[in-house]
Amino acid sequence: MTVFLSLGQRPEEPGPPITGPAAYPPEVAARLADDAARIVARYPQARSALLPLLHLVQSEDGCLTPAGIAFCAGRLGLTDAEVTAVATFYSMYRRTPTGDYLVGVCTNTLCAIMGGDEILDALQDQLGVHAGQTTGDGRITLEHIECNAACDYAPVVMVNWEFFDNQTPASARDLVDALRGGTPVTPTRGAPLCTFRETSRTLAGLADPRAVTNPGGTGEATLAGLRVARANGMAAPDADSTKESASEPDPSITEAADSTRDEPAPAPESAAPPPVNGSQP
Known part of the structure; x- marks a missing residue:
C-alpha cells in the first residue's frame, strides 16, 4: 500500500x-x-x-x-x-x-464529540469564512485549535486565548455576533477580553493595566474526579512511603537486570511480519 x-x-x-x-x-x-x-x-x-x-x-x-x-x-x-x-x-x-478577535474552536477528540465540530461548522456558515480565514471587516479570524486543557468544560471556544466554556452552536453564533457588533462579552474565567494585538503585548510580558474581573477558579466539573475518589475511599499514596519504596528496589528486578547487563542485544528477526488486510509489504 x-x-x-x-x-x-x-x-x-x-x-x-x-x-x-x-x-x-x-x-x-x-x-x-x-x-x-x-x-x-x-x-x-x-x-x-x-x-x-x-x-x-x-x-x-x-x-x-x-x-x-x-x-x-x-x-x-x-x-x-x-x-x-x-x-x-x-x-x-x-x-x-489576524482580525481583532482570534476565535478558536477546539476540535480535538473530547470537544469534537461534545459538539466542537458542529460549532465550527456553524461559525463558518455564520461568518462566511473557512477556518484559517478572516472576515471582510477584519474583526474575526476563525480557526480550529488543538486541546487547551479545558476538557472538563467541553466544548470550548477561545477568543484571543480566553476561555468560553460549555458552548453550543447557538451560543457560539451569539458570541461572534457580539464581537462583530462591538458588544462587550465576558470570558468564563481569566482577564477581560481585549483585542488580539493587546493580548500579544500582554503575552510579551508587558504590564497589563486591566484588573482580572473573572478569576474563575476550580469549578464543579473539575472537581468531579475528586468527589468520586472520596466517595470510594481512594487517596494518593503517603509521600514518605513512596520515598521509602523508591529507595528499596525489588531484588528480583535488580537480579534480572544484572544477569542480562553484558549480553548482546537480540538480532532482528529474519521473517517479515505478515501482510495487513492482504496488502503487499
Missing part, C-alpha cells in the same frame, strides 16, 4: 511562510526598541527573550512580518533564519493578518 504525505504549509496559509514589510518606520522601530529593552533585561542570556519578542512584534502587525523577524534578530544577535525557524514552529505566532 502506497501512502503519500503532503509536506509544507497548511492549505489555509497562502504564499510564503512570512510576508509583509521588510522594515519598520524609524518611529515604530524606536518605540519597539524601548519595549524590547525592558523584556530582554529580564533574561540572563538575551536570546532567551526570543519568544516574548515575537509576541511583541506580533502585537504591532497583527501577525509576523519580515520586519518583525529582522527586529528580533537584530535585538538578540541572531540571524533571520534562526528567528524564522522558531517563529514557524509555534502555532501561537500568526503568519497571516
Whole structure:
C-alpha cells in the first residue's frame, strides 16, 4: 500500500511562510526598541527573550512580518533564519493578518464529540469564512485549535486565548455576533477580553493595566474526579512511603537486570511480519 504525505504549509496559509514589510518606520522601530529593552533585561542570556519578542512584534502587525523577524534578530544577535525557524514552529505566532478577535474552536477528540465540530461548522456558515480565514471587516479570524486543557468544560471556544466554556452552536453564533457588533462579552474565567494585538503585548510580558474581573477558579466539573475518589475511599499514596519504596528496589528486578547487563542485544528477526488486510509489504 502506497501512502503519500503532503509536506509544507497548511492549505489555509497562502504564499510564503512570512510576508509583509521588510522594515519598520524609524518611529515604530524606536518605540519597539524601548519595549524590547525592558523584556530582554529580564533574561540572563538575551536570546532567551526570543519568544516574548515575537509576541511583541506580533502585537504591532497583527501577525509576523519580515520586519518583525529582522527586529528580533537584530535585538538578540541572531540571524533571520534562526528567528524564522522558531517563529514557524509555534502555532501561537500568526503568519497571516489576524482580525481583532482570534476565535478558536477546539476540535480535538473530547470537544469534537461534545459538539466542537458542529460549532465550527456553524461559525463558518455564520461568518462566511473557512477556518484559517478572516472576515471582510477584519474583526474575526476563525480557526480550529488543538486541546487547551479545558476538557472538563467541553466544548470550548477561545477568543484571543480566553476561555468560553460549555458552548453550543447557538451560543457560539451569539458570541461572534457580539464581537462583530462591538458588544462587550465576558470570558468564563481569566482577564477581560481585549483585542488580539493587546493580548500579544500582554503575552510579551508587558504590564497589563486591566484588573482580572473573572478569576474563575476550580469549578464543579473539575472537581468531579475528586468527589468520586472520596466517595470510594481512594487517596494518593503517603509521600514518605513512596520515598521509602523508591529507595528499596525489588531484588528480583535488580537480579534480572544484572544477569542480562553484558549480553548482546537480540538480532532482528529474519521473517517479515505478515501482510495487513492482504496488502503487499
